[in-house]
Amino acid sequence: MTDIVNMQTRVPRPGLFKELLDEMAAKFKTLDRPGVLYFPVAHLLTQNPGITAAFPTTAEAADKTLDSSLESDPSNYWEYFKSIGEKCESMRHNNLIVIENTENNLESPKYLVRTLIKAKRAKGPQVVELLKSYREKLENKPMIARPMAGSWDTIRVSTPAASLEEVTQGFASATSPENKSFVKELAELTIDMYRDVNRIYISNWPS
Numbered sequence: 001m002t003d004i005v006n007m008q009t010r011v012p013r014p015g016l017f018k019e020l021l022d023e024m025a026a027k028f029k030t031l032d033r034p035g036v037l038y039f040p041v042a043h044l045l046t047q048n049p050g051i052t053a054a055f056p057t058t059a060e061a062a063d064k065t066l067d068s069s070l071e072s073d074p075s076n077y078w079e080y081f082k083s084i085g086e087k088c089e090s091m092r093h094n095n096l097i098v099i100e101n102t103e104n105n106l107e108s109p110k111y112l113v114r115t116l117i118k119a120k121r122a123k124g125p126q127v128v129e130l131l132k133s134y135r136e137k138l139e140n141k142p143m144i145a146r147p148m149a150g151s152w153d154t155i156r157v158s159t160p161a162a163s164l165e166e167v168t169q170g171f172a173s174a175t176s177p178e179n180k181s182f183v184k185e186l187a188e189l190t191i192d193m194y195r196d197v198n199r200i201y202i203s204n205w206p207s
Contacts (some may be wrong), residue, residue: 002059003098005145011050011089020087021051021201027080028053028202036205038112042197050092052198056206062095096145096156099128102205104140109160111167112198118191119153127155127189134182153191160200167197 012020021039028037035055043049085091119127128144135141142159146152161167175183186193 003101004057004059004062004148005096005098005143006055006057006062007052007092007094007096008054009050009052009092010084010087011048011091013087013089016087017051020084023084023087024051024053025202027084031055033057034204034206036112036203037201038198038203039201040196041111041199044194044196048090049196050090051201056098056101094150095148097148098143098145100132100135100141100144102141102143102158102160104160106140106160106162109162109203110200111161111164112200113159113161113167113170113195114198115157115159115193115195117155117157117186117193118151119155119189120191121153123189124153124155127186130182130185130189131155131157134179160205164197 010020010024017039025037028035033055035053037051037053039051040049117127117131124146128146131144135144140160142157145156145158147154147156159170161170173179
């Protein structure tokens with residue numbers, strides 16, 4: 001059974017960030033399922049930032065949930081969808097196919113670092129294996145995933161952190177001399193790589 005992460009990112013209209021965050025948070029708290037709600041605090045200038053709700057599930061369960069939403073609506077989801085849509089400039093919906101799940105000892109992480117890696121054509125599997133070997137050395141192991149939609153050459157690594165200091169130390173560790181061979185091999189297999197840093201607003205994600 002394939003693990004996936006269902007992601008919904010909503011970009012607020014100017015001046016409506018807090019109203020959108022509050023409504024998404026209120027809905028999030030009514031759901032009896034694990035997940036995380038977060039928003040960017042450091043991102044690319046070319047990126048249109050938004051508030052993301054992400055939920056771990058399986059492909060089979062997600063299929064059944066979609067069927068149920070389309071056939072009936074006991075939770076008034078479509079009314080919520082319309083209400084919250086009035087506060088948004090746009091919405092993006094995607095699923096991540098999980099290759100390795102998160103494993104960490106953090107009780108209440110405050111930040112989520114997303115590293116997006118664009119592999120050279122046909123080099124994606126090699127990048128994944130390289131990342132998996134590096135992941136094994138880490139105490140708090142990140143999630144490795146690929147998007148269900150979009151470029152199949154894209155790999156995403158999601159790393160929770162307890163503080164911004166931990167975020168910066170993670171950056172320094174990844175490029176330290178002891179990881180020189182890893183960085184060199186990764187550079188040879190990839191076209192580009194960039195990160196964004198997000199503040200976790202609500203989380204009951206399984207460790």
